[in-house]
Amino acid sequence: MRxxxxxxxxxxxxxxxxATNLTGHFANAGKAVTLCDLDRQQSSLRWMAFRDPAMPPVTGYFAGNQMLINLPKEPDWVVMDAPAGLQGYKLSDYLRLVDKVVIPxxxxxxxxxxTEDFLAAIRQEMRGRRHAIGIVAMRVDPRTRAASMLEEFLKHFDxxxxxxxxxxxxxxxxxASGLTVFDPPRAKFRRDVEQWQPLLQWLEE
Ligand SMILES: Nc1ncnc2c1ncn2[C@@H]1O[C@H](COP(=O)(O)OP(=O)(O)O)[C@@H](O)[C@H]1O
Ligand SMILES: [Mg+2]
Incomplete structure (x- = not known):
């Protein structure tokens, strides 16, 4: 399990x-995947409840109320969807459990x-595991000024x-229908799936 x-x-x-789309990717790749929803709002689990049973299956559970989290060992992958405002000892606990951290x-x-203090905290917590932290630039075209602003900002954090x-x-x-861009009809989401490739490769490293 990773x-x-x-x-x-x-x-x-x-x-x-x-979190939901990554789960959809693993499911479509034939992997056993479990969503661990850490957010009281349980949006990931709501998404899962909408999922068409004809689609590649995913499992999931709510763990936002647990003091000590034990991740299931059986799945190939566990995807943890964190709540807003995550910090302190809870953040440290979660970081100890995982192989990788992805920050949108x-x-x-x-x-x-x-996000600044959070990035500084994570970098501190993950000393010696720097290669296990990655950013996903969300809702952005890489050729825009917004993208270069983000790149400039992230230089501080390496x-x-x-x-x-x-x-x-x-x-x-x-x-809205419990699907992801990795589920059929695939032709419709080809451009989106392409954008995920570097992230997916990094996760498998
Ligand atoms: N790349 C994107 N393009 C368009 N809408 C997006 C994109 N990413 C997220 N959203 C929308 O933004 C809103 C917030 O995203 P969400 O994933 O729920 O954020 P979080 O879990 O961090 O609170 C949702 O309505 C989601 O559908
Ligand atoms: Mg959320």
């Missing part, structure tokens, strides 16, 4: 979107400012941007 934590202290950064960041001045995920209603639409 585990990945999707975290960012800001609500709306794209954690649940990344929307390149707005507000989101970057809200954490790589793994993928750029464009702003598209595809993510909104699939979420």
């Amino acid at each position: 585990a990945v934590l999707i975290a960012n202290p800001k609500g709306g950064a794209g954690k649940t979107t990344l 960041v929307v390149p707005s001045v507000f989101d970057m400012a809200a 954490i790589p941007i793994l993928s750029y995920i464009r702003n598209t209603q595809n993510y909104v639409n699939v979420a």
Whole structure:
């Protein structure tokens, strides 16, 4: 079993979107995958409840109320969807459990400012495991000024941007029916799936 934590202290950064779509990727790749929803709002589990039983299956559970988390050993992958405002001992606990941490960041001045302390804390906690932290630039076109602002901001932290995920209603639409851009009909989401490739490769390293 390998585990990945999707975290960012800001609500709306794209954690649940990344967590559910990543889960969809693993399921479509024939892997056994479990979503561990750490957020009281349980958006990931709601997404799972909508999922068409004809689609590659995913399992999941709520763990936001547990003091000590034990991840299941059976699945190939556990994807952990963190709540907004995650910090302190809970953050440290989760970081100890996982192989990788993925941080979605929307390149707005507000989101970057809200993420600064978090990035510093994670870097400190993950000393010696630096290569296990990666950023996903969320809702951004890599050729824009917003993207270069984000790159400039992240230079301080020396954490790589793994993928750029464009702003598209595809993510909104699939979420509403328990689907992901990795589920059929695949032709419709080809551009989106392409954008995920560097992130997916990094996860497998
Ligand atoms: N790349 C994207 N393009 C368009 N909408 C997006 C994208 N990523 C996220 N969203 C939308 O933004 C909102 C917040 O995303 P969500 O994943 O719920 O964030 P978080 O879990 O960090 O609070 C959701 O309505 C989601 O559908
Ligand atoms: Mg969420």
